[in-house]
Amino acid sequence: MKPIIEVARRIGIDEDDLELYGKYKAKLSSTLWDKVKGNSDGKLILVTAMNPTPAGEGKTLTTIGLSQALNLIGKQTIAALREPSLGPCMGMKGGATGSGRAQIVPHDDINLHFTGDLHAISSAHNLLSAMLDNHLFHGNSLRINPQQVLWKRAVDMNDRALRNIVVGLQQGTVREDGYMITVASEIMAILCLSENLTDLRNRLGNIIVAYNYEGKAVTAKDLEADAAMTVLLKNALQPNLVQTIEHTPVIVHGGPFANIAHGCSSVIGTKLGLKLADYVVTEAGFGADLGAEKFFHIKCRKAGLNPSAAVLVVTVKALKYNGGVTRNELGAENLAAITAGFGNVEKHIENLRSFGVPVLVAINHFASDTEAEIGHLQSLLKQIGVNAVVSDVWEQGGQGGAELATQLVNLIEQEPSQFHYLYDERDSIPAKLDTLVKQVYGGAGYQLSTKAKRAIQKIEAIGADRLPLCIAKTQYSFSDNPKLLGRPEGFTMSIKDVQLSAGAEFIVVLTGDIMTMPGLPQVPQAVKLDIDAQGNIMNLE
Structure with a gap:
C-alpha cells in the first residue's frame, strides 16, 4: 500500500x-x-x-x-x-x-x-428506538399507539433470535418489537441518499416511527431526536x-x-x-x-x-x-x-x-x-x-x-447513453408495481396480502404514495421464489407488506419470505477467522 x-x-x-x-x-x-x-x-x-x-x-x-x-x-x-x-x-x-x-x-x-460508519448508524438507529420507548414511559404526550410502532432496533450482525422480541417487561410499555440488520435500516438508506448535513437532518426528522391513536404519523422530529441523530452521524x-x-x-x-x-x-x-x-x-x-x-x-x-x-x-x-x-x-x-x-x-x-x-x-x-x-x-x-x-x-x-x-x-x-426511467414516481403504487413485476421480473402479475392493501391505503391517505419503490425480494431469482432459476415467466409475485420510508423517500415492498434480519448458516465464516500473537488476522475472505 x-x-x-x-x-x-x-x-x-x-x-x-x-x-x-x-x-x-x-x-x-x-x-x-x-x-x-x-x-x-x-x-x-x-x-x-x-x-x-x-x-x-x-x-x-x-x-x-x-x-x-x-x-x-x-x-x-x-x-x-x-x-x-x-x-x-x-x-x-x-x-x-x-x-x-x-x-x-x-x-x-x-x-x-x-x-x-456502521457503528454510528447502529447508534443513531437505536437512539431513536430508545427515545421512542422513553416517550411512552414518560406519559406518551404524542398519544403513540403501542400497537402501531413501526420502528425496530438494529444491530450489524446476523442474529435470527432477535427477529421478534418483547420489550418493556420490567419497566415501560410492554409491546412486541424486533431487530433488523443495520444495513437494512432506513438510516443507512438516508445516509447514502443525503446530499449534505442539512439534507441528512431533514431526512432523519421525516422518519415515521409510529402512528398515534388518531392514525396520524409520528416522526423522529416529533420525538426531537433528529438533531442528536445527526450529531452521531456527522463523521x-x-x-x-x-x-x-x-x-x-x-x-x-x-x-x-x-x-x-x-x-x-x-x-x-x-x-x-x-x-x-x-x-x-x-x-x-x-x-x-x-x-x-x-x-x-x-x-x-x-x-x-x-x-x-x-x-x-x-x-x-x-x-x-x-x-x-x-x-x-x-x-x-x-x-x-x-x-x-x-x-x-x-x-x-x-x-x-x-x-x-x-x-x-x-x-x-x-x-x-x-x-x-x-x-x-x-x-x-x-x-x-x-x-x-x-x-x-x-x-x-x-x-x-x-x-x-x-x-x-x-x-x-x-453509443451515447439515452438513460431514462421505466416509471414515473408520480404513478400510483399499483401502477409502479405492475411495471416492475411485468417488465423487469417477467411475471404475470402480483397478489397483495390484506396487510399490504391496508398499508397502501394508509400511505395514499397521507399523500406519500408518489415515491419510487424499493422491492425487497430474494436475490436468487427474478421471481419471489429463490428456487425459480433461469428466466421464469408467468409467475404471480406475493406482496406481503408495504412500508413507507419517508426519510429515505422511497416505499419498501416486501415480497415472498424476505426478511430484514438474516440468520447465520450452520457453519458461519466466523468459525474460520483466526488471529496470531502479532495481531495478524487470517481467513477473512
Whole structure:
C-alpha cells in the first residue's frame, strides 16, 4: 500500500482535505465538495450481474479490476463501492473487498470496523428506538399507539433470535418489537441518499416511527431526536478513501443491501468521484433485477445521475447453475447447460437496455472454464447483439481487464447513453408495481396480502404514495421464489407488506419470505477467522 496521502494527491486532493485514520485510510473533508463542484462530471459506469449463485459471480471483483484497467489505459478512474457489513463477514458470504489481484486494501480493516460508519448508524438507529420507548414511559404526550410502532432496533450482525422480541417487561410499555440488520435500516438508506448535513437532518426528522391513536404519523422530529441523530452521524456522512492493490483510488461509503434495501453506495461519494475523475466505476448489489433497477430508479433519480454504460458480469458457472447443473458438477464442461441457463443473462440485458444505457458483458474467468464454454457463451451473446469480453482481473489485475476497459471506452464513444426511467414516481403504487413485476421480473402479475392493501391505503391517505419503490425480494431469482432459476415467466409475485420510508423517500415492498434480519448458516465464516500473537488476522475472505 501507498500512504493514502499519495493516493489522494493523484486525483487532486490535498492533505488538508483528508482526515486520516492511520496511514492507509482517510475520510474526505466536508469542505472538499465546495472546491471541486465546478469541475465537469466524469462518466459513470455501473457494474451489475446476473442473479447470484453459490459459485459467486465476482461483481465487486470486476468493479475493482475494471477501475484498475481503466487507469492502466490512461483514463483517470475512481471506484465507488459500498462498505461491508459484519453480518455477511461473519455469516455466509464472507468479506466484500474483492480478491486476488483485484481487491481494495487494507481489506481486514475495511471488512471489520473500518472508520466506524456502521457503528454510528447502529447508534443513531437505536437512539431513536430508545427515545421512542422513553416517550411512552414518560406519559406518551404524542398519544403513540403501542400497537402501531413501526420502528425496530438494529444491530450489524446476523442474529435470527432477535427477529421478534418483547420489550418493556420490567419497566415501560410492554409491546412486541424486533431487530433488523443495520444495513437494512432506513438510516443507512438516508445516509447514502443525503446530499449534505442539512439534507441528512431533514431526512432523519421525516422518519415515521409510529402512528398515534388518531392514525396520524409520528416522526423522529416529533420525538426531537433528529438533531442528536445527526450529531452521531456527522463523521459517518463523510466518504472514506482507500486504494486498490494497484493504487487506484476507491471511495467506500455506505452499505445498504440490495435484497432488503436499495443496494448502492452513497450519493456524496459518487458525486465527489465524478468531479475528481474521468470515470467512476460503481456497483449495485446482487443481480441487475435488484441492484441495477434500484440504482436507476432510486439513486440516479434522487441524485440526478446519468450513467454512461452498464457492465453485466456473467460467469460460465452461473449459467450452468441456472441451466440445472448442481453445485458439485459446475466444474465439468457442459455447453447444453450454458444454453439452458442463457435466458437469465438475456433477460438482464433486455432490462438494462430498456433503461437506455449501452451494455457490455464481462465474462469473469474461472480456471475451470473451458475454451469451448467461453466461445459458446460469446456466440450466444453475439446472436443478441452484445459484445462480451473475458475478464481475468482476479489473476492479472488491471492488465487482465485491459481489453474490457478498452471495449467499454469504445462503447461509450460509439453509443451515447439515452438513460431514462421505466416509471414515473408520480404513478400510483399499483401502477409502479405492475411495471416492475411485468417488465423487469417477467411475471404475470402480483397478489397483495390484506396487510399490504391496508398499508397502501394508509400511505395514499397521507399523500406519500408518489415515491419510487424499493422491492425487497430474494436475490436468487427474478421471481419471489429463490428456487425459480433461469428466466421464469408467468409467475404471480406475493406482496406481503408495504412500508413507507419517508426519510429515505422511497416505499419498501416486501415480497415472498424476505426478511430484514438474516440468520447465520450452520457453519458461519466466523468459525474460520483466526488471529496470531502479532495481531495478524487470517481467513477473512
